[in-house]
Amino acid sequence: MTETDLVARAQAGELPAFEALVKHYQRQVYAYACRLVLDREEARDLAQQTFLQAYRSLAGFRGASGFGTWLYKIAAHLCFDHLKARRRLGDPVEVDDLCLAGNSTPEDDLLAREGRQRLEAALARLSPKQRAVVTLRLEQELTYEEISQVLGGSSGAARVNYSQALKALKKILLAEKNHDVAMR
Amino acid sequence: MTWRCARVQKWLPDLAAGDLWGFRRLQVEAHLETCPHCRQEWAELGRVVQEIASHPVSDPPPAFWEEFDRELHLKLAGASPATASSPWRPWKYLVWAAPVATALVLWAVLPLLRTPPGEIPAPGDHLVQREITSPAPKPAAPSASLALAPRAKLAARVPEAAAPQGMRSSCEALARGPLEYEDPLLGAAPEDILEGLSPEDVETVFDRLNHMGGR
Numbered sequence: 001m002t003e004t005d006l007v008a009r010a011q012a013g014e015l016p017a018f019e020a021l022v023k024h025y026q027r028q029v030y031a032y033a034c035r036l037v038l039d040r041e042e043a044r045d046l047a048q049q050t051f052l053q054a055y056r057s058l059a060g061f062r063g064a065s066g067f068g069t070w071l072y073k074i075a076a077h078l079c080f081d082h083l084k085a086r087r088r089l090g091d092p093v094e095v096d097d098l099c100l101a102g103n104s105t106p107e108d109d110l111l112a113r114e115g116r117q118r119l120e121a122a123l124a125r126l127s128p129k130q131r132a133v134v135t136l137r138l139e140q141e142l143t144y145e146e147i148s149q150v151l152g153g154s155s156g157a158a159r160v161n162y163s164q165a166l167k168a169l170k171k172i173l174l175a176e177k178n179h180d181v182a183m184r
Numbered sequence: 185m186t187w188r189c190a191r192v193q194k195w196l197p198d199l200a201a202g203d204l205w206g207f208r209r210l211q212v213e214a215h216l217e218t219c220p221h222c223r224q225e226w227a228e229l230g231r232v233v234q235e236i237a238s239h240p241v242s243d244p245p246p247a248f249w250e251e252f253d254r255e256l257h258l259k260l261a262g263a264s265p266a267t268a269s270s271p272w273r274p275w276k277y278l279v280w281a282a283p284v285a286t287a288l289v290l291w292a293v294l295p296l297l298r299t300p301p302g303e304i305p306a307p308g309d310h311l312v313q314r315e316i317t318s319p320a321p322k323p324a325a326p327s328a329s330l331a332l333a334p335r336a337k338l339a340a341r342v343p344e345a346a347a348p349q350g351m352r353s354s355c356e357a358l359a360r361g362p363l364e365y366e367d368p369l370l371g372a373a374p375e376d377i378l379e380g381l382s383p384e385d386v387e388t389v390f391d392r393l394n395h396m397g398g399r
Binding site: 023 | 194197198201228229231232233235238239240241242244249252253255256259260261263264
């Protein structure tokens with residue numbers, strides 16, 4: 001069954017069809033929310049809220065964009081609102097990463113964890129919109145046209161935002177690397 | 185860094201992400217072969233892309249997704265897509281607009297219908313006006329009467345013990361205003377009315393009688 005069929009069935013009120021769509025997109029939406037809010041527990045809640053809001057607004061989905069793009073748009077709104085609220089209330093205590101499934105050694109895990117933490121620290125210094133554009137382009141592999149549908153604006157603006165975000169990230173990572181070398 | 189470098193570096197993020205094609209890609213690659221500065225910039229951007237690619241968000245264990253799906257299923261079962269997502273329907277608001285408009289019109293028109301064409305002054309108003317313009321020979325309770333409203337003054341000036349019941353109720357009725365007014369003086373004996381009244385109150389009674397005779 002194609003995605004269009006599933007969407008049509010879900011719009012007709014079939015919950016199993018919508019849950020099939022959830023199964024297909026839940027990892028991507030969760031990863032996207034993780035990158036935006038940089039907190040796994042919050043990302044989990046926001047991913048659930050995204051699907052819940054999508055289910056409630058399903059009648060309004062006309063298929064002008066892809067279903068995935070539409071989900072990212074909802075997730076982006078929820079995450080940005082959440083970040084605004086968090087800024088008002090103050091940042092929460094950092095939550096440790098969840099355990100990775102797999103058969104890697106503890107040393108590999110440690111290195112991967114360090115690398116991930118370094119990247120997340122750098123991403124945290126970008127604006128939420130820059131984080132969104134980087135993750136949508138590089139991880140979710142959306143085109144600039146699709147990114148503009150998610151975040152608003154034109155595809156040209158999305159391209160410029162991506163370019164600026166990548167350069168900013170490069171500067172931050174390089175500065176951290178130089179700082180680490182100087183500390184050793 | 186030349187103007188050409190600035191132009192090429194604009195496209196480097198796209199090249200680093202593998203998103204540059206055709207003639208432009210060839211142009212940029214040709215420049216990179218000759219410009220070490222741009223080559224370094226490109227290499228650094230490539231490392232950033234590599235960094236992101238090599239540290240994806242870790243996929244949580246299956247138990248996480250089981251819990252996620254169970255919770256979400258409960259939430260979805262409690263939510264209704266049809267009722268919660270109904271599109272905007274203007275006629276829903278028009279249904280409410282008609283009664284609201286009617287109520288507003290009635291609210292504006294009803295006071296006009298209730299008011300008679302020629303406004304009848306309140307029975308006590310001319311007495312109060314006269315009291316202000318002509319000085320009273322002997323005020324009964326000056327400090328108290330100054331503090332009261334004009335109509336309340338009439339009722340306050342009649343001592344409860346001295347004034348007969350008919351007079352007291354007449355003054356109270358005067359103080360209440362035109363809508364509640366019932367003239368208790370009609371049908372009463374003159375000596376009953378005037379007995380125990382001060383000269384000022386007697387004058388009030390006579391003014392009232394003159395006023396009624398004028399009408």
